[in-house]
Each structure stands twice: as structure tokens, then as C-alpha cells.
Amino acid sequence: MSEDPARRMRISHADREQVLRHLREAHAQGMITADELGERSALAMDAKTRGDIEPLTADLPVAQSTPDAANDVMALGATLGSVTRTGYWVVPRRLRLRSRLGSTELDFTEARIDHPIVDIEIDVKGGSVEMRLPEGASASMDDVDVIAGSIEDHRRYAEPMGRPHFTITGSLSWGSVEIRGPRRNFFTWR
DSSP states (O other): OOOOGGGGSBOOHHHHHHHHHHHHHHHHTTSSOHHHHHHHHHHHHHOOBHHHHGGGTTTSOOOOOOTTGGGOEEEEEEESSEEEEOSSOEEOSEEEEEEESOEEEEEOTTSEEOSSEEEEEEEEESOEEEEEOOTTOEEEEEEEEEESOEEEEOOSSOOSSOSSEEEEEEEEESOEEEEEOOOOOHHHHO
16 A cells, blocks of 8 residues: 655644644643653654644544634834833734844733733844743743854743743844843842
8 A cells, every 4th residue: 555645744943833832831731741742743843744744633623723723912112212011911822023133022921811822923123022920930031043142041940841831033134132020129039
């Protein structure tokens, strides 16, 4: 019996990213362990064909999408200015940040976050982004291309796989991205 020709079809970056999102959701819901997430994610990044990638999610339920999932994206931008989100605000599944010689401050500590994973795509040129994550949250920044800039997590005790999990991807040139925890005052230090 010959192999199905569809399994030999090449896959794109978007196909890999969709599988990675599915795996992160499965981990967030406790369907796979952190080790399995790491192993399957590595295989997904190396996959070249449908036959390579399909087995990685074959034992998981089909990813659920809500009717408004396409609208669950927020785009924020600053050119020679600043954008700030603090206090109570509703966080979408995906944020797209674009900054040109501007600054962006996102404080998630009092925000409403209804999903376990928040994808943040950055495109920063000569600007800065500061994010304040809630207590117990985790962040991954491995997929950010940095040219003459810096990306730093300033939290002392960052959870490796806390909830919610913030996945930061994109590009940063001549700028900075800083991740911090909740603001502390005299009473919270005691």
C-alpha cells in the first residue's frame, strides 16, 4: 500500500505555528506534560511535511475555536508617541504591537484574561515595550529576533510554566522589551 500523497505535501510556517498553538493549549489544559510539550514543539519546528506534523496532535481533541476567534486580535501602535493599557481591560488571545520610536506599556496585573495563553507579536524599531505580568504568570521570549536591542525578564521568581502564559514573538531593532511583575509598594513588601 502506498503512502497518501497528501502526507508528502510540504508545510508552511503558519502550519507549524498552528500546531504549536494547539500543543500550548493542550498543555495549558493538562492534556500533555511540559516535557511532552517541549518534545512535540521541537518536532513541529523541524517538520517538513504533513506526514511529519500530523502525528504530533493526533491524540489530542480538535482545537476548539470560538465564532469570534478571528476578531480576538488587538493591534496597538505608537510612532513618536506612547500607548498604555493599565487597570481593568480585556486581554484578547493575540496582541500585535508596532512601535516606531515610541513606547508601549501593558499592565496585565488587573486585566481580565479569559484564556491560558496570550500570544504577543512585536514589531519594534527604536522604541520600548514594558509589560507587567500578574503573579504566577509565565513568559517565553525565545522567538524574538533582536538587532541592537535588548529583551529582559526582570522578575526574580518567574514561573517556568505558570498561568496565564505569555508567548512573545516578532522582531526588535534598536529598542527594548522589559517584563516585570506586579508593582510593589511598602505594604506588599512586608
